[in-house]
Amino acid sequence: MPPQRHQATRRTPGQAHIGNTVDAMREFYPPIEPNRTGMLDVGDANLIYWEESGNPLGKPALFLHGGPGGGTTPAHRQLFNPEKYRIILFDQRNCGKSTPHASTPGIDLSHNTTWDLVADIEKLREHLGVDRWLVYGGSWGSTLTLAYAQTHPERVTEILLRGIFTLRETELDWFYEGGAAAVYPDLWERYMEPIPADWSGSNIDAYAALLYDEDPAVAVHAAKAWVEWESSTITLLPPVDSDAADEGEYDLAFARIENHYFVNKGWLTPNQLIENAHLLSGIPAAIVQGRYDMCTPMMTAWALHKAWPEAEFTVVPDGGHAFSEPGIRSGLIDALDRFAER
Secondary structure: OOOOOEEEOOOOOOOEEEOEEEOOOOOOOOOOOOOEEEEEEEEOOEEEEEEEEEOOOOEEEEEEOOOOOOOOOHHHHHHOOOOOEEEEEEOOOOOOOOEOOOOOOOOOOOOOOHHHHHHHHHHHHHHHOOOOEEEEEEOHHHHHHHHHHHHOHHHEEEEEEEOOOOOOHHHHHHHHOOHHHHOOHHHHHHHHOOOOOOOOOOHHHHHHHHOOOOOHHHHHHHHHHHHHHHHOOOOOOOOOOOOOOOOHHHHHHHHHHHHHHHHOHHHOOOOHHHHOHHHHOOOOEEEEEEOOOOOOOHHHHHHHHHHOOOOEEEEEOOOOOOOOOHHHHHHHHHHHHHHHOO
């Protein structure tokens, strides 16, 4: 049999690479444990969990997780060569190990905004004594990466993005208001089930009420439906084990934080992150986008590519949204390995 090939990457800045192949599938680096962890007080009664792993003297690299509200996982460390990188992860406000948790009754998310998180990143950088760092984010993490890098370009050595999401109304409408239902009508019915039949507003607004219903069972049921819709559609092919775990606190935090950001359009002006892409000029960058990403469809990555042509742009023809899919994973690790040598 011929060697297995995956869709990825030989790139030239400013050129879209679609359907190219390399000879070897890139696997995750072996699991590692953090060298140190901590809780950083970022104000507004918020403590954020952070961790460092890999080489303490290596190239600083910051990972920004998705959601918002998704938190970090040990697998996120495995994208980075632990011999080359000082790997820094943190859980954004009110999720993961950060406190207070968004599943808490009566939680106030008014101090959880895009710009609060941008400020948190700077506080973490200063706390850890990092001058400049590579920043990588996928999905919502790509939003936050762009917002941070456009605000503090002097602190960023390289940028890596996956599954581009910028909270434009067209993006939210596609996934939460009915566009993706054309591809997943069966899954869409389950997403719509908690919404009252006589509701006439947007689905996002309906969930904004459901997720804070005074009956905890109603809130958890809505959160589970929200999370199931996302988790069922992020890969090109469904996972072998698609049964959702019973994670009421995680689901509630994830759904509440996401919904909070979507209701407020991320505290961004329309098209802000794409129009401000010129602020990133001169920063080496790579974009990895799955062709069949149903969560953050390629239209946004393409718009960013046109506005920021100097960033390497790779489309994975057999990829969806998840970072763990073979072609997506391989493209990310390939880019990080190249950046490690800079």
